[in-house]
Amino acid sequence: MKKTTLLCAAIGxxxxxxxxxxxxxxxxxAALFSPIPTEAxxxxxxxxxxxxxxxxxxxxxxxxxxxxHLISCNTCHNVGMGGHDYLPVSIGHGWQKGPxxxxxxxxxxxxxxQFWDGRAADLAExxxxxxxxxxxMSSTPERVxxxxxxxxxxVERFTASFPGETDPVSFDNMALAIxxxxxxxxxxxxxxxxxxxxxxxxxxNEEKEGLALFMDKGCAACHSGVNFGGxxxxxxxxxxxxxxxxxxxxxxxxxxxxNTASDEYVFRAAPLRNIELTAPYFxxxxxxxxxxxxxxxxxxxxxxxxxxxxxxxxTAFLRTLTGDIPEVVYPILPVSTPDTPRPVDxxxx
Amino acid sequence: MKKTTLLCAAIGxxxxxxxxxxxxxxxxxAALFSPIPTEAxxxxxxxxxxxxxxxxxxxxxxxxxxxxHLISCNTCHNVGMGGHDYLPVSIGHGWQKGPxxxxxxxxxxxxxxQFWDGRAADLAExxxxxxxxxxxMSSTPERVxxxxxxxxxxVERFTASFPGETDPVSFDNMALAIxxxxxxxxxxxxxxxxxxxxxxxxxxNEEKEGLALFMDKGCAACHSGVNFGGxxxxxxxxxxxxxxxxxxxxxxxxxxxxNTASDEYVFRAAPLRNIELTAPYFxxxxxxxxxxxxxxxxxxxxxxxxxxxxxxxxTAFLRTLTGDIPEVVYPILPVSTPDTPRPVDxxxx
Numbered sequence: 001m002k003k004t005t006l007l008c009a010a011i012g013x014x015x016x017x018x019x020x021x022x023x024x025x026x027x028x029x030a031a032l033f034s035p036i037p038t039e040a041x042x043x044x045x046x047x048x049x050x051x052x053x054x055x056x057x058x059x060x061x062x063x064x065x066x067x068x069h070l071i072s073c074n075t076c077h078n079v080g081m082g083g084h085d086y087l088p089v090s091i092g093h094g095w096q097k098g099p100x101x102x103x104x105x106x107x108x109x110x111x112x113x114q115f116w117d118g119r120a121a122d123l124a125e126x127x128x129x130x131x132x133x134x135x136x137m138s139s140t141p142e143r144v145x146x147x148x149x150x151x152x153x154x155v156e157r158f159t160a161s162f163p164g165e166t167d168p169v170s171f172d173n174m175a176l177a178i179x180x181x182x183x184x185x186x187x188x189x190x191x192x193x194x195x196x197x198x199x200x201x202x203x204x205n206e207e208k209e210g211l212a213l214f215m216d217k218g219c220a221a222c223h224s225g226v227n228f229g230g231x232x233x234x235x236x237x238x239x240x241x242x243x244x245x246x247x248x249x250x251x252x253x254x255x256x257x258x259n260t261a262s263d264e265y266v267f268r269a270a271p272l273r274n275i276e277l278t279a280p281y282f283x284x285x286x287x288x289x290x291x292x293x294x295x296x297x298x299x300x301x302x303x304x305x306x307x308x309x310x311x312x313x314x315t316a317f318l319r320t321l322t323g324d325i326p327e328v329v330y331p332i333l334p335v336s337t338p339d340t341p342r343p344v345d346x347x348x349x
Numbered sequence: 350m351k352k353t354t355l356l357c358a359a360i361g362x363x364x365x366x367x368x369x370x371x372x373x374x375x376x377x378x379a380a381l382f383s384p385i386p387t388e389a390x391x392x393x394x395x396x397x398x399x400x401x402x403x404x405x406x407x408x409x410x411x412x413x414x415x416x417x418h419l420i421s422c423n424t425c426h427n428v429g430m431g432g433h434d435y436l437p438v439s440i441g442h443g444w445q446k447g448p449x450x451x452x453x454x455x456x457x458x459x460x461x462x463q464f465w466d467g468r469a470a471d472l473a474e475x476x477x478x479x480x481x482x483x484x485x486m487s488s489t490p491e492r493v494x495x496x497x498x499x500x501x502x503x504v505e506r507f508t509a510s511f512p513g514e515t516d517p518v519s520f521d522n523m524a525l526a527i528x529x530x531x532x533x534x535x536x537x538x539x540x541x542x543x544x545x546x547x548x549x550x551x552x553x554n555e556e557k558e559g560l561a562l563f564m565d566k567g568c569a570a571c572h573s574g575v576n577f578g579g580x581x582x583x584x585x586x587x588x589x590x591x592x593x594x595x596x597x598x599x600x601x602x603x604x605x606x607x608n609t610a611s612d613e614y615v616f617r618a619a620p621l622r623n624i625e626l627t628a629p630y631f632x633x634x635x636x637x638x639x640x641x642x643x644x645x646x647x648x649x650x651x652x653x654x655x656x657x658x659x660x661x662x663x664t665a666f667l668r669t670l671t672g673d674i675p676e677v678v679y680p681i682l683p684v685s686t687p688d689t690p691r692p693v694d695x696x697x698x
Contacts, residue, residue, distance in 0.1 A: 061429055070440045075419070079679050080410055086685045087692055091419045095444035277684050289687055328679040330428050335626050336435045338638050343436055 023200060025212055032215065034226040035193035036273065036323055040183045041109060046124065048180045052161040056181025058154075058331040059174055064147050066137035068093055069343035073130070073178065077105035079328045082277030083185065088285030092130075093138035099251060101285035106325075107273045109183040111230035116283045117254040118233060118268045123179040128171065138344075141171035146341050148174065153334035187274055187323030195320070203320050210317025213310055218302050228272035228321060235266050236283075239303030242296055246286045253283070276319045291315045372549060374561055381564065383575040384542035385622065385672055389532045390458060395473065397529045401510040405530025407503075407680040408523055413496050415486035417442055418692035422479070422527065426454035428677045431626030432534065437634030441479075442487035448600060450634035455674075456622045458532040460579030465632045466603040467582060467617045472528040477520065487693075490520035495690050497523065502683035536623055536672030544669070552669050559666025562659055567651050577621035577670060584615050585632070588652030591645055595635045602632070625668045640664045 083104035114126035194202035298306035432453035463475035511517040543551035647655035
């Protein structure tokens with residue numbers, strides 16, 4: 001009798017557990033997507049230490065990495081604004097406009113490569129780009145190193161962050177420190193991730209229907225993995241090429257990197273994490289409304305005219321990808337010294 | 350007998366206490382200067398509540414108060430850079446250069462009036478200036494209100510911060526919230542303040558000699574009170590007018606506010622709190638070295654050629670005025686909506 005009771009109890013438990021687990025939608029999703037981890041990932045060749053992450057944060061907020069002393073990484077990848085700048089394209093040195101929409105820094109560590117055309121292999125390589133780009137921060141490695149070496153606090157911090165190195169204050173180490181900080185800018189615990197990890201009611205029915213459509217209609221073919229994108233390159237306008245307002249003819253995407261005809265208008269699939277925080281959309285930053293962006297994708301990439309209800313549901317699902325925004329305490333940056341290279345365009349003041 | 354013992358003990362105590370207190374230098378200093386309080390001061394007509402201070406912080410970091418969506422209060426009054434921008438003059442809308450050096454926001458609440466020429470009575474009035482200045486953020490009250498009303502999170506926060514008001518999202522309330530946040534940006538606990546409050550060894554002998562010189566030579570005539578300045582207006586070049594590199598002839602200071610001949614080249618005495626963090630110096634931002642600035646002041650204002658040792662000691666003293674920098678957690682700003690006025694200069698993107 002006691003055995004039977006126990007057995008029944010065991011079966012009951014098994015049934016309950018299996019009821020909780022049996023969610024074919026979640027199973028399908030789990031095969032395609034992974035949750036954002038709660039801890040910064042390890043980076044090959046760049047050990048994350050507290051010292052290095054803190055130094056990286058200072059450098060991320062450091063406008064003196066730009067020759068004007070005005071523009072920092074955070075100007076265009078604002079940690080209070082979804083990790084970017086809510087602008088179609090960013091404003092850089094001399095009020096020049098950049099050629100493409102600024103991608104979010106949040107979860108960028110999970111992308112296979114950086115920039116819309118994937119021309120940087122990792123965040124450290126990426127960090128060197130805007131610092132030197134004439135249209136962005138317009139500085140040089142020599143100027144950056146001279147700037148950092150002019151402030152004793154930076155010299156100390158580089159020495160502590162890169163122990164044993166004979167010349168720790170270098171342009172490469174600046175990039176590694178920034179990469180280390182950026183690796184901490186991750187957004188776990190979105191409602192989608194909670195659902196994926198077993199909390200069935202973390203998403204509404206409409207949102208779940210949106211998830212099903214996202215997989216059924218083919219969106220997940222390009223937007224999958226931990227970041228819902230950011231892993232591979234695809235032609236924008238795979239089926240129907242959008243108008244020049246959305247896909248300007250002057251920007252041939254990855255073609256500029258590979259010089260291969262088949263890479264014309266090819267871009268890295270945008271990661272969709274926190275997508276509700278990253279308007280305006282596309283490399284052109286031409287579309288402000290997420291529903292409109294979803295509809296454009298349906299036509300351009302899938303050759304499917306998504307109806308209004310489908311667009312609404314997919315968009316509702318996409319809004320479940322917003323995670324916990326990292327808390328960032330503003331760093332205290334050292335004061336300029338008489339040896340700090342003066343801001344350019346300011347010499348006559 | 351017992352009485353005598355008690356009396357002796359009492360005398361002993363009095364002697365000890367009076368030994369600890371007897372510091373004529375400190376007594377002189379205490380008559381001229383006050384320590385920065387550890388709590389934000391009360392502001393008449395603007396009660397500081399947690400909701401209002403947090404809203405004010407968001408607005409302080411809000412680049413969408415500028416018509417370009419690039420420039421926030423923090424751009425020129427950077428809380429990680431001594432409360433200003435380490436620039437001679439700031440860069441504003443369209444990469445225009447401002448006419449004067451950006452003053453620090455730290456302890457600005459203790460100034461009698463704001464701006465180098467004192468044209469704003471308080472921080473709330475001040476906050477409205479740069480938002481509208483064509484050379485700074487280049488926006489309008491109407492545009493600001495439309496921007497804030499387009500984001501439900503802001504509407505909620507204004508309603509909570511200004512309870513009972515029928516139209517809480519207003520340009521005036523924006524300014525009051527910013528003032529509330531700025532009132533929290535104070536830097537108590539400098540070594541000088543510790544000394545003033547009784548910690549005799551908080552300053553070195555050289556620094557104390559510098560303090561004595563600062564009072565003896567007449568610096569304290571203009572630079573006194575809680576902020577070591579910021580209270581009154583004086584002609585720059587009271588005794589000897591500095592060269593046009595330091596005092597550009599085109600900027601007649603308070604004359605532009607009062608239209609009174611005697612106010613030509615008159616400026617508000619700069620507050621000297623955290624002065625080691627606020628290079629470059631003067632309204633022109635022309636001098637990067639603090640010792641040089643002290644020497645210029647000696648000649649221009651006091652008609653005294655301070656010798657090298659005196660300059661060194663006064664400068665050493667001034668470095669004791671650096672207090673604890675407030676910790677600021679970066680605020681999370683709401684996402685732009687389809688109703689948010691688009692950034693100007695960006696309409697063709």
